[in-house]
Amino acid sequence: MRNSWSSEIWRLTGLLLLGLLVGFIVGQPAWILLVVTILYLAWHLRNLYRLDQWLQGKRRGIPETTDGAWANVYYHLYRMQQRNRRRKKRLATMVNRFRESTNALPDAAVVLGAAGNIENWNKTAESLLRLKNPQDMHQPITNLIRHPGFIKYLNQEDFSKVLRLQSTYDENVFLSLQIVPYGNKQHLLMVRNITHLHRLEQMRQDFIANVSHELRTPLTVIAGYLETMLDDDDDWVVNNSDSMKSMLQQAQRMQNIVSDLLLLSRLETEEKSQQRQEVDVPAILEMIISDAKVLSQGKHEINLEYDRDLYLHANREEITSAFSNLIYNAVKYTPDGGEINVRWYEDNDGVHFRIQDDGPGIASQHLPRLTERFYRIDAGRSRASGGTGLGLAIVKHVLNRHEASLKITSKLGTGSTFICTFLPGLAIRREIA
Ligand code: ADP
Numbered sequence: 001m002r003n004s005w006s007s008e009i010w011r012l013t014g015l016l017l018l019g020l021l022v023g024f025i026v027g028q029p030a031w032i033l034l035v036v037t038i039l040y041l042a043w044h045l046r047n048l049y050r051l052d053q054w055l056q057g058k059r060r061g062i063p064e065t066t067d068g069a070w071a072n073v074y075y076h077l078y079r080m081q082q083r084n085r086r087r088k089k090r091l092a093t094m095v096n097r098f099r100e101s102t103n104a105l106p107d108a109a110v111v112l113g114a115a116g117n118i119e120n121w122n123k124t125a126e127s128l129l130r131l132k133n134p135q136d137m138h139q140p141i142t143n144l145i146r147h148p149g150f151i152k153y154l155n156q157e158d159f160s161k162v163l164r165l166q167s168t169y170d171e172n173v174f175l176s177l178q179i180v181p182y183g184n185k186q187h188l189l190m191v192r193n194i195t196h197l198h199r200l201e202q203m204r205q206d207f208i209a210n211v212s213h214e215l216r217t218p219l220t221v222i223a224g225y226l227e228t229m230l231d232d233d234d235d236w237v238v239n240n241s242d243s244m245k246s247m248l249q250q251a252q253r254m255q256n257i258v259s260d261l262l263l264l265s266r267l268e269t270e271e272k273s274q275q276r277q278e279v280d281v282p283a284i285l286e287m288i289i290s291d292a293k294v295l296s297q298g299k300h301e302i303n304l305e306y307d308r309d310l311y312l313h314a315n316r317e318e319i320t321s322a323f324s325n326l327i328y329n330a331v332k333y334t335p336d337g338g339e340i341n342v343r344w345y346e347d348n349d350g351v352h353f354r355i356q357d358d359g360p361g362i363a364s365q366h367l368p369r370l371t372e373r374f375y376r377i378d379a380g381r382s383r384a385s386g387g388t389g390l391g392l393a394i395v396k397h398v399l400n401r402h403e404a405s406l407k408i409t410s411k412l413g414t415g416s417t418f419i420c421t422f423l424p425g426l427a428i429r430r431e432i433a
Contacts, residue, residue: 004067004068004069004071004072005068005069005072007067007068008068008069011067011068012040015036015040016033016036016037018036019032019033019035019036019037020032020033044070047070051070051073051074051077054077055077099122102122103122103123103124105122105124106124106192107124107190107191107192108121108122108124108125108127108128108129108189108190108191108192109121109122109124109125109188109189109190109191110122110125110129110131110141110188110189110191111186111187111188111189112141112179112186112187112188112189113185113186114184114185114186115140116140116141116142116154116187117138117139117140117141118131118136118137118138118139118140118141118144119137119138124191125191128167128175128191128193129144129145129191130144130169131144141154141189142154145165145168145177146168147165147168149163149165150163150165150177153177153179154179159178159179159180159181161178162176162177162178163176163177163178164176164177164194164198165177172195173193173195174193174194174195174197174198175191175192175193175194176191176192176194177189177190177191177192178190205265205268205269208261208264208265209261209262209265209266209269211261212258212259212261212262212265213262215254215258216255216258216259216262219251219254219255219258220255222247222251223248223251223252223255226244226247226248226251227248229244230244230245230248252386253383253386253388256386256388257388257390260388260390260391260394261390263321263394264373264390264393264394264397267318267394267397267398267401268397272401275315275316275317276313276314276315277313277314277315277316278311278312278313278428278430279311279312279313279314279315279316279319280311280430281306281310281311281312281319281323281344281353282306282307282308282310282344284316284319284320284323285304285306285323285342285344286304288320288323288324288327289302289304289327289342291324291328292327292328292330292331292340295328295331295332296331299336299337300331300334300336300337300338300339300340301338301339301340302331302340302342303339303340303341303342304342304343305341305342305343305344305345306342306343306344306345307344307345307346309429309430309431310344310345310346310351310427310428310429311427311428311429311430312351312422312426312427312428313425313426313427313428314402314422314426315398315401315402318398318401318402319398319402321394321398322394322395322398322399322420323353323420325391325392325394325395326353326355326391326395326418326420327340327342327355328391329387329391329392330355330357330359330416332385332386332387333357333359333360333381333385333416334357334358334359334360334415335359335360338357338358338359338415339357339358340355340356340357341354341355341356341357342354342355342356343355343356346424346427348424349421349424350421350422350423350424350426350427351421351422351423351424351426351427352419352420352421352422353419353420354417354418354419354420355417355418356415356416356417357415357416357417358414358415359415359416360412360413360415361410361411361412361413361414361415361416362377362408362410362412362416363377363412364410367408367410370392370408371392371393371395371396371406372393373389373390373393374389374390375389375392375393376389395418395420399420402422402426403422403423404420404421404422404423404426405420405421406418406419406420407419407421
């Protein structure tokens with residue numbers, strides 16, 4: 001195509017030379033040169049006009065071929081236009097495919113702008129959240145999901161957790177929602193129908209609660225009869241006292257498991273806010289420590305340090321159960337002669353219950369799973385000490401229900417520390433008369 005530019009230069013030179021020749025012949029070289037230049041300019045102007053028309057889209061199809069440099073310009077412009085058309089087509093196909101795949105997703109996906117306005121959604125969102133086009137486009141998402149829990153979730157910074165909600169359109173439908181931040185302050189709201197999972201969970205909870213409840217009475221009867229029989233000085237009983245004592249011990253262990261399971265299922269199902277009151281934690285700790293001393297039979301040094309007028313806005317039974325589990329564990333797992341320190345205090349981070357022992361400690365690989373139900377490091381030892389394997393699961397549930405956290409630090413051979421931290425807002429200051 002470089003040729004077209006050189007032919008253009010040759011064309012101009014030729015025209016000017018011809019004009020000069022004719023000009024000399026007619027005796028008016030300047031005029032003739034002017035006329036030639038004007039004609040040459042006019043030709044360019046005409047081509048420029050055609051190009052402008054074509055660029056504005058007033059002329060369709062391939063522009064008529066012209067000679068010289070214009071042919072070059074037209075050729076490149078046309079190639080560029082064709083390339084752009086192909087690219088646009090490819091992009092449109094990709095967008096369509098992407099839309100088709102998001103529409104095929106079994107989960108609802110809603111694109112939210114920086115201000116939380118709905119920018120786009122897929123087909124599942126229409127059925128799950130009842131989003132309608134065009135009414136809901138650009139509406140704040142909080143207009144459509146009016147749940148207070150969702151508004152709180154949306155306004156926080158950390159979206160790592162999933163939010164579970166009951167659908168506002170159908171109370172039999174349960175949803176799990178998660179926000180995924182991306183790009184520049186954009187958010188993707190993913191919503192999944194978890195009704196099936198919720199039902200299974202409910203069935204599991206009901207099953208455990210029912211089985212535990214059904215087992216309670218027979219176990220009470222068995223343990224009761226065994227106790228009465230053991231009090232008897234009948235020959236048969238005296239000869240079989242070892243096996244009967246073992247039966248009673250196992251029946252009592254089962255009773256403990258059943259009562260812990262019942263407590264756990266109550267913690268799982270009951271409303272969080274129920275029965276919160278001003279709890280005199282120092283008095284509760286005094287009571288648990290005195291029981292722990294009975295359990296220890298003087299084999300441990302148990303120290304209690306507390307802020308006497310620091311009360312907690314909490315559920316008394318639940319807090320008692322959590323703290324006693326932690327204190328009894330320390331007594332159970334710390335060898336004779338060990339030291340156990342319990343502290344109840346407040347600082348800038350909140351209100352803390354801390355229990356420290358110099359027992360065997362817990363290896364780091366067990367720490368993340370310690371609060372799971374029936375998770376025991378040494379099942380034999382736990383059973384021998386009357387453990388159910390449910391104590392720390394109860395602690396975790398109680399703390400969750402109080403928006404509190406449990407921190408466990410431990411090193412093999414040096415002891416363990418359990419710290420429960422409650423939000424500063426739950427602290428109550430009571431002046432003791
Ligand atoms: P258990 O009824 O077996 O005590 P928990 O849920 O209370 O069940 O505790 C789970 C496991 O954690 C226990 O089996 C024990 O191995 C370990 N553990 C709990 N507290 C301590 C502690 N203070 N020191 C060492 N190990 C502990």
